[in-house]
Amino acid sequence: MNQSTRELIVERADELFYQQGFEHTSFAHIAKEVNISRGNFYHHFKSKDQILDAVIDLRLANTQSMLDEWELEGETPDARIRCFIQILIRNMAKITLYGCPVGTLTTELAKLNHVALGRANEVFTLFRGWLTQQFEAQGCGDQSDELAMHLLARSQGIATLASAFQDESFIHDEVKTLNQWLEQQLSNS
């Protein structure tokens, strides 16, 4: 029971940080949304920074599960990398409204000079390591990390522009270009 209240708080905070930003979401706001007493809330978390740590843990766990799924889903490294690209389409509506949850959090924490920036960046590092493995398995050798970072940057840029122009069709166009880029890279290797 206690565990599930804690989980409820973290899940709601995760959404609020994503949709409104970390700074804009107050400790009181989260308590109010979860609709529990202040005493019960304090029992679980003493500060917004503690909630942020738990949100980052949740995001790391969710990212790892997703990567594990793709590992089973995609029969080749190539197909697995396409699973990554495909999240731009799957999360298109949210990305157009709020950008990418990973990139917008690290951007905000960098500006706040927040101590949790390094931990928030571990989500990127998970994707980076996994993508690097896929490129290696596809025979890209020494270039694999560079290709992984390039792909992460491409997907971040697409999210930022789609959100700025509130334009879903831009995501469609760029995903097509990204898949063409992938094909080229893999045929070169």
Added chain:
Amino acid sequence: MNQSTRELIVERADELFYQQGFEHTSFAHIAKEVNISRGNFYHHFKSKDQILDAVIDLRLANTQSMLDEWELEGETPDARIRCFIQILIRNMAKITLYGCPVGTLTTELAKLNHVALGRANEVFTLFRGWLTQQFEAQGCGDQSDELAMHLLARSQGIATLASAFQDESFIHDEVKTLNQWLEQQLSNS
């Protein structure tokens, strides 16, 4: 004299919004940094949103001046587009700390569901229109707007990842890749 106090406020707010984020920077904080009396401050601005409008005006004017400079500086459209890519190198230290001022502001305002999002996005629109013109002048025809948006997205993604990993060398690598991409596009057209 009045004019210059106003300018001072707007310039300092511009920096603070960029370095710390819009939400994190309070009205009182700006007044304190500019070091003028509250009365004098209120004489110029009644709210943070009014300051934001003035900051966007300043950024639009500065962007236009920069584009005008590049227009004179670059002898060919190709060279002018390279001036755009080169700002990633010129502003590398700041980008690594705070990301891109244009993209991080639109991202934040989108999350805040802020009425000024459309105006903030006019800075992107200025770049987009100017880059489209350069691609057209270089013979890219119907593809010109798509290429302009693609280039904007690439530069945004580079800024986000450089800031997340606090990695200047990533900017160098990606700028090289971006210049190669440009060469390819222009040789195709």
